[in-house]
Amino acid sequence: xxxxxxxxxxxxxxxxxxxxxxxxxxxxxxxxxxxxxxxxxxxxxxxxxxxxxxxxxxxxxxxxxxxxxxxxxxxxxxxxxxxxxxxxxxxxxxxxxxxxxxxxxxxxxxxxxxxxxxxxxxxxxxxxxxxxxxxxxxxxxxxxxxxxxxxxxxxxxxxxxxxxxxxxxxxxxxxxxxxxxxxxxxxxxxxxxxxxxxxxxxxxxxxxxxxxxxxxxxxxxxxxxxxxxxxxxxxxxxxxxxxxxxxxxxxxxxxxxxxxxxxxxxxxxxxxxxxxxxxxxxxxxxxxxxxxxxxxxxxxxxxxxxxxxxxxxxxxxxxxxxxxxxxxxxxxxxxxx
Numbered sequence: 060x061x062x063x064x065x066x067x068x069x070x071x072x073x074x075x076x077x078x079x080x081x082x083x084x085x086x087x088x089x090x091x092x093x094x095x096x097x098x099x100x101x102x103x104x105x106x107x108x109x110x111x112x113x114x115x116x117x118x119x120x121x122x123x124x125x126x127x128x129x130x131x132x133x134x135x136x137x138x139x140x141x142x143x144x145x146x147x148x149x150x151x152x153x154x155x156x157x158x159x160x161x162x163x164x165x166x167x168x169x170x171x172x173x174x175x176x177x178x179x180x181x182x183x184x185x186x187x188x189x190x191x192x193x194x195x196x197x198x199x200x201x202x203x204x205x206x207x208x209x210x211x212x213x214x215x216x217x218x219x220x221x222x223x224x225x226x227x228x229x230x231x232x233x234x235x236x237x238x239x240x241x242x243x244x245x246x247x248x249x250x251x252x253x254x255x256x257x258x259x260x261x262x263x264x265x266x267x268x269x270x271x272x273x274x275x276x277x278x279x280x281x282x283x284x285x286x287x288x289x290x291x292x293x294x295x296x297x298x299x300x301x302x303x304x305x306x307x308x309x310x311x312x313x314x315x316x317x318x319x320x321x322x323x324x325x326x327x328x329x330x331x332x333x334x335x336x337x338x339x340x341x342x343x344x345x346x347x348x349x350x351x352x353x354x355x356x357x358x359x360x361x362x363x364x365x366x367x368x369x370x371x372x373x374x375x376x377x378x379x380x381x382x383x384x385x386x387x388x389x390x391x392x393x394x395x396x
Contacts, residue, residue: 165320166218166243168201168340174359181242185234187217194234200358200376201340202246202321209237216240222339227325231337248320251388256316259389270294271391272315272354272382274372276301276308279364281354281372283382294385297378300357300367306332308370313347313392315354318383320344322355332369342376343383347392354392355379 172180176198183195187209197203207219220236222229253259271291273282283295302308322344326336342356354372356379357363367373374382 164204165246165248166203166205166220166238167246167342168197168199168203168238168242169244170242171197171199173199174361181238183220184217184237187211187219187237188213188215191237192234194236195339197238197242197340198358200342200356202342202356203236203238203340204321208240218243222323224319224323226323227328228337231325246320248383249318250320251318253316253388270385270387271393272386274299274301274308274392274394276310276394276396279366281374281382283385285385295378295382297374298363300360300363300365300373302368302370303366306369308368308372308394309348309350309352310394310396313352313394315345315347315386315388315390315392317346318344318386318388320383322353326369328369334369343374343379345383345386354382 168181170181172178176196180196180198182193183197184191185194188211203220204223205218206221209217209219211217217237217239220238222232226232269286271284271286273284274280275282279299279301281295281297281299282293284291285294286292320343322341324336324338324341327333338359340358342358344353344355346353350370352370352372354374356376357368357373358376360367360373361375363373363375
């Protein structure tokens with residue numbers, strides 16, 4: 060090999076070696092960064108676990124299903140569940156991350172699709188992570204009850220939704236429900252119910268005289284009044300969607316006896332309607348008849364000002380929330396034609 064050829068070969072070889080060295084150094088640095096990032100995530104999860112160790116509201120709702128459903132490329136060949144009853148927490152250990160559970164009450168669905176499923180809908184997963192199957196899709200303004208939120212193996216927060224109410228068709232809910240925190244807003248509200256009407260009437264006469272709701276079926280409007288210094292002042296006026304002709308809203312004078320921020324409404328209802336419907340998370344529900352007539356928000360239509368329901372009074376979700384937080388148990392509800 061001539062000296063000129065040797066020098067040319069050497070001139071090509073040196074840059075190749077340099078490139079190999081740079082690639083090796085980059086790969087090593089990225090590996091360390093990923094390791095440090097995983098360590099940081101584990102430390103953050105550990106800190107979160109320690110922060111709720113003495114929280115008596117923590118509930119153990121995660122079960123063996125988590126280990127069975129997480130994909131093999133995420134978890135190790137074996138996993139373990141530790142039920143720490145002393146510190147009232149549950150830890151699911153995959154070797155690389157953990158899950159912790161903490162109590163919350165209600166969540167409101169936001170940043171999801173609209174009434175007509177327009178836009179990207181929130182996927183409900185059977186476990187806390189995108190590798191779990193999709194079991195339902197949710198729309199904006201739904202209110203759902205949750206007993207916990209979990210930081211899953213992916214480092215994101217997932218809420219566990221529960222249906223601890225009576226369901227007409229419980230077989231329609233076949234899986235656990237988990238939703239991403241990117242699409243929810245924490246909402247705190249109480250369930251309220253009159254259990255003894257006689258004692259209630261004796262104790263809350265003043266409340267019943269101060270607030271009242273008038274529902275005009277002809278105009279398809281609701282009016283809420285509050286008596287202030289002997290004068291009835293209008294608190295809210297809004298369009299409604301009352302019962303269709305086949306499923307009319309009852310006419311008469313009633314009172315609100317049961318309030319719940321979330322209700323899973325299902326049909327058909329024998330003797331009322333043969334129509335199939337399945338509406339989880341009906342928001343801000345206030346019952347005023349024993350037959351099931353209620354005032355509540357509707358996230359599945361915007362036909363307010365026209366008859367649309369199976370006997371209930373549908374409101375814009377925002378108006379329903381406003382009315383729910385204003386109306387007391389025992390508030391008079393007058394429905395006129």
